[in-house]
């Protein structure tokens with residue numbers, strides 16, 4: 001276990017790195033020269049260098065070869081017993097085997113492309129190094145290869161030299177003048193094509209922009225390039241941040257453990273998040289590309305120029321950079337739609353994490369394997385903390401605080417405390433209590449009780465907060481919770497907010513005590529409070545509002561986000577009682593108030609198509625499951641949700657048909673927000689229509705799939721069919737395969753569609769597809785498309801009462817862990833909510849978890865995740 005409390009400064013610093021890499025598929029030779037200096041504040045110490053899966057050939061200090069008695073070598077470290085007390089140069093020669101590297105961490109070769117992934121601790125698989133983020137060095141990298149193997153040779157920084165040697169071998173030299181931790185090192189080599197553009201920064205620096213792809217994919221880079229240029233401009237305008245090298249490169253590779261990586265000047269992307277053409281990528285793909293390009297680019301300042309002192313500070317770069325990419329999307333697309341999408345993500349991913357055995361603070365205090373902590377909590381809740389901070393101190397102070405952070409910490413490895421100190425200095429506000437958001441796991445529950453006094457003309461809000469214990473912390477402290485508030489009058493307007501104590505308009509309540517109340521004066525009628533507007537705090541809200549109040553807000557709240565939220569809350573109330581009815585075998589039920597509210601929303605000319613689509617999309621099954629919290633019956637939740645969808649499909653049929661027709665966007669495809677919003681409305685309408693009438697829905701979906709002129713239309717038709725138990729389903733999937741088979745990204749879509757069917761037979765289907773030539777455990781995108789979709793997006797089949805869904809996941813974990821432990825651990829997370837299940841499923845899931853845990857040689861990644869998952873149930877709240 002590594003603990004934050006044990007952090008110590010390094011014993012040595014490395015100021016400069018020269019790497020000489022001779023690439024070979026199975027025997028890559030790396031010579032590294034390091035300028036090392038003892039840390040003056042630390043005492044005498046041996047020099048401990050991290051290294052894994054390396055073969056050591058030579059080691060010397062200041063030109064003198066060391067003898068084997070001068071050092072100790074073990075599978076994880078090279079320890080030099082008595083290094084000089086003065087600055088010195090260490091040279092190390094090693095070899096590694098990129099072809100054998102199936103973990104895709106360090107230097108690997110896949111699809112003929114050499115590629116690196118060093119975050120968090122992959123650099124030690126390339127050469128011996130002090131692999132921790134507070135070691136900042138400049139890098140000069142020379143790469144040499146076979147012409148046939150790798151004519152294109154890339155690394156971080158600016159190009160210094162590139163030519164052919166006399167023997168015809170190509171080489172290139174790169175220099176990165178900005179000191180950086182080794183996790184930001186990158187090297188890519190292979191036969192790659194590129195598209196080029198350029199960007200002039202605000203201060204006039206000319207930057208060459210390049211996107212490298214497999215030859216033949218050049219026509220799928222335009223959207224990524226366009227997104228990049230817009231992100232670069234936006235960071236200048238919104239945060240005053242300019243790009244700082246002569247070149248900015250992105251490489252798209254097909255086999256990658258995650259979405260993308262922000263290596264300095266040389267971002268590496270999973271090609272799923274680069275390649276797009278209207279006939280291959282959906283609106284969702286276009287949106288992901290835009291935001292991930294922005295995210296990785298924004299890391300250049302939040303992550304690279306200012307990096308993290310240690311891995312516990314991961315949220316310092318990730319939460320902040322997610323916040324920045326969210327702001328970029330808000331500015332470029334529909335802000336409301338973006339907020340809704342982010343809140344949905346938070347509720348479906350982060351809330352269950354916070355409520356189960358994997359709960360951890362945004363800044364964890366301990367870990368076994370840091371790769372397990374790239375979580376929804378660190379990323380998404382981390383971004384929510386930044387948003388709350390901005391709400392509390394105001395936009396101007398926030399911007400000054402950011403400026404101060406860059407000015408103070410440029411070129412440094414910083415901590416959360418240092419970031420907060422900048423915000424405190426810029427705002428004059430004490431952020432001591434606020435810092436608890438970083439340290440305390442669990443989603444706070446805020447309870448609201450309201451009282452209207454017509455005689456006194458006052459309205460009082462009584463608020464209480466509590467956070468349930470999590471496995472790591474049994475006692476919770478009160479947090480500072482910013483609650484954006486409106487009091488809505490009968491005509492749908494916001495009342496002026498006045499309290500007896502002042503003339504200010506407190507439209508942001510700050511709940512910082514376990515219980516607090518606010519009284520508003522001069523209130524002539526009972527208002528309906530609209531609370532936590534825009535999801536100003538990532539909390540679970542319990543209120544005394546009635547069904548009628550929620551319906552009212554759904555139709556009248558001046559805050560569009562809260563209109564959506566009111567609709568979701570109302571739908572959740574319906575669905576929870578309906579789930580109970582399904583468990584008890586009752587079916588009688590009426591939701592006419594809800595469908596009428598939806599009907600008026602569909603007819604409201606003031607609402608955008610995107611918002612209408614969001615209103616029609618019911619709360620997700622995981623969201624409902626985590627709302628129920630215990631004794632969960634996933635099939636009943638699904639049945640209830642289907643039942644409500646079918647009801648809406650029938651009662652709103654004409655309006656939905658109308659939305660479906662008018663949602664068709666004529667002309668050639670463009671990814672702009674309005675067109676995308678219309679297509680989402682069309683998809684949402686189709687989903688409900690198909691629920692209401694399966695045969696008609698299947699016909700409509702099949703027509704849409706066949707006639708669709710872009711991948712969004714094609715895929716949304718297919719996605720409806722894939723979830724319907726109908727003949728057209730297999731017919732359409734087979735047709736789609738004919739179209740997909742030459743294109744690995746379309747094959748991923750095809751695999752995921754098979755995994756979506758909410759039927760027990762999907763389990764056997766997934767097993768069969770694992771034998772398909774397109775599937776491979778060595779390709780993370782294939783694993784995520786088939787297995788990830790099955791376990792994360794198909795609660796019915798995964799939680800089949802036979803336990804075979806759990807068995808399938810367990811079998812895959814056992815087979816995948818020796819190949820790629822990071823991906824295995826990530827997928828294992830799908831077991832995280834098992835203790836919420838009803839007893840029979842709990843028993844079945846528990847025994848599969850135990851089976852995996854008892855297999856031999858489990859990786860550190862999977863061991864940690866499964867032992868957390870299997871840990872004792874959470875203590876109950878008192």
Ligand code: B3K
Pocket residue numbers: 119120258260261262295296299318371374
């Ligand atoms: N920083 C990378 C994620 C690295 C994950 C390492 N297991 C991408 C990102 O968040 O931008």
Ligand code: ZN
Pocket residue numbers: 295299317318321
């Ligand atoms: Zn990131």
